[in-house]
Amino acid sequence: MKYMLLIHAAADQEPTCTVEDWMAHEREMRDAGVLVSGHSLADLVTATTVQVGPDGKRTVTDGPFAETREVLGGYTVIDVPDLDAALEWAAKCPGSRDGGAVVVRPIAEFGL
Amino acid sequence: MDVGQVFREERGRLLATLVKRFGDLDLAEEVTSDAIEAALRHWPVDGVPDRPGAWLLTTARRKAVDRLRRDQVHAARLALLQVEVDRSDPPAGGALPDERLELFFTCAHPALPAEDRGALVLRFLAGFTTPEVARAYLVPVTTMQQRIVRAKKKISQARIPFRVPDPHELPERLPGVLQAVYSIFTEGYAARRADLAGEAIRLARILRSLLPGEREVTGLLALLLLVHARRDARADLLEDQDRTRWDRDMIDEGSALAEQALTGGHGPYGVQAAINALHDEAPDFARTDWPQIVALYDVLLRLAPSPVVALNRAAAIAVRDGAEAGLALLDELAGEPKLRDYHPYRAARADLLHRLGRDAEAAQAYREAIALAGTGTEQDFLRRRLAAVEEKT
Structure with a gap:
């Protein structure tokens, strides 16, 4: 079963974890054979939003800029037997600390 | 004995076994109902089988095979299930499995909304129908139906497992289960429904039989008994209650359990049980051991502020x-x-x-x-x- 871990950082708190922490976490997932894919996202100031209206007109805007306190900073997709295993990996993710949060979403399966 | 009551007892246990086997709550529920319906038809005619539990389990598994045979989408799983049926017919005279603890931990999983966990325990472990659960929580039937459907969807689609947490996970997971059972009791208490409070006590007893070594499980059962013992007198304030109307047997059982729960350590349920034991054992309000009660509240305030x-x-x-x-x-x-x-x-x-x-x-x-x-x-x-x-x- 695949789960996406959406890694949100607190907008108002500096993380204390280091690059080494992230690399160790990735290595651990790789060694356990659960890592499917994952990326971290560039700074939020680089984000652009696209919407297409009912008339087909395209709107492109700068942002979104956080009114929210949490900013999506990256994701990981893992393949594990059940939700408990996914929550275990989410808790190990450095992004779950320092006011950050990891949202665990099962990846939808269509058919068999 | 009321046949419905017998089946309510069997239902949770049967359901838990089937959920464990199939990994599918919907299928397990359907065939649990099928098996109980079959029993209601056959037993009055053919007599109650020697091992009613084994009869129900075998019947339910056959019903599952029938259902899956009709269901093309599940055809692939049929092969698996068939093997299971062949291999695992309960050996004659052997003890039936009891997988209710797994089901307790699923119903009270932290990924489910806290306010739904007690409802799920009532539905799946106590054998309540959805309208009965709705009445317990004083919400419209449709509301409860939606909450249960949503919870079941999350259990199946997010794949919340049916498993007993490892010992190192228990301190984190057990309080959720205890809280779910306690919430059923407090609902019953608030609504002055002795039947519902009694159901919570029955669930706490099951839980204790499954986890006899966990002091807080013992503490919870003790607490419920010691509070419930005063049910017939509770229209008055504690100081005015007619203590001859308190349930002595329940107090004796609760007090013994409270002592057990506080031997060699303590948790919030055990401490609350001890406070209630002091009330229940006092000859009257004035001669209650108030210094000891205050001391226990000090402990409780540190444990669970x-x-x-x-x-x-x-x-x-x-x-x-x-x-x-x-x-x-x-x-x-x-x-x-x-x-x-x-x-x-x-x-x-x-x-x-x-x-x-x-x-x-x-x-x-x-x-x-x-x-x-x-x-x-x-x-x-x-x-x-x-x-x-x-x-x-």
Whole structure:
């Protein structure tokens, strides 16, 4: 079963974890054979939003800029037997600390 | 014995076994109902089989195979299931598996909304129908239906497992299960439904038989028994209750369990059980061991700090040291957001003000309490207190 871990950082708190922490976490997932894919996202100031209206007109805007306190900073997709295993990996993710949060979403399966 | 009651007992156990086997709550529920229906048809005619549990389990598994055969989408799983059926027919005379603990942990999984966990335990472990669960939680049937459907969807689609957490996970996971059972009891208590409170006690007993070594499970069962023992007298305040109407057998059992729960360590349920044991064993209100009760509240406040515990501690101090001391503590809690709309807080203040002869303030506090009190019985009680105070002024 695949789960996406959406890694949100607190907008108002500096993380204390280091690059080494992230690399160790990735290595651990790789060694356990659960890592499917994952990326971290560039700074939020680089984000652009696209919407297409009912008339087909395209709107492109700068942002979104956080009114929210949490900013999506990256994701990981893992393949594990059940939700408990996914929550275990989410808790190990450095992004779950320092006011950050990891949202665990099962990846939808269509058919068999 | 009522046949429905027999099946309610069997139902949770059968369901748990089937969920464990199939990993599919919907299928397990359907065939549990099928098997019980079949039993209701056959047993009156053919007689009750020697091993009713084994009969139900075998029947349910055959029904599952029938259902899957009709269902193309599940065809792939049929092969697996067939093997299971062939291999695992219960050996004659062998003990049936009991997988209810797994189901407890699924129903009370932290990924499910806290307010739904008790409802799921009632539905799946106590064998309640959805309308019965709705009545227990005083919500419309459609609302409860939606909540249960949503929870089941999350269990199946997010794949919440049916497993007992490892020992190192238990400290994190067990409180959720205990809280779910406790919430059923408090619902029953608030609604003055002895049947529902009794059901919570039955569930706590099952839980204890499955986890006999966990002190907080023992503490929870003790607490429920020691509170429930006073059910017939509770229309009055504790100090006015007719103690001959308390259930002595239940008190004896609860007290013994409380002692067990507090041997070699302690947790919040065990400490609350001990407080209630002191009340239940006291010959009257005045001769209750108040210093010991205050000491236990101090412990409880450290273990599980909450404004409600602080309120109860203040009430105990008011008896030990006088109304003045109690009122001072209550006024310190005035800023607590959790107590602002909590009518027992206003009522406790009113009682102490009344005892200090400040009846105008007491009457005002009673009026505030009445405005906040939910149930009719609770309001009526407070109105009588208010009338008594107003008579004096």
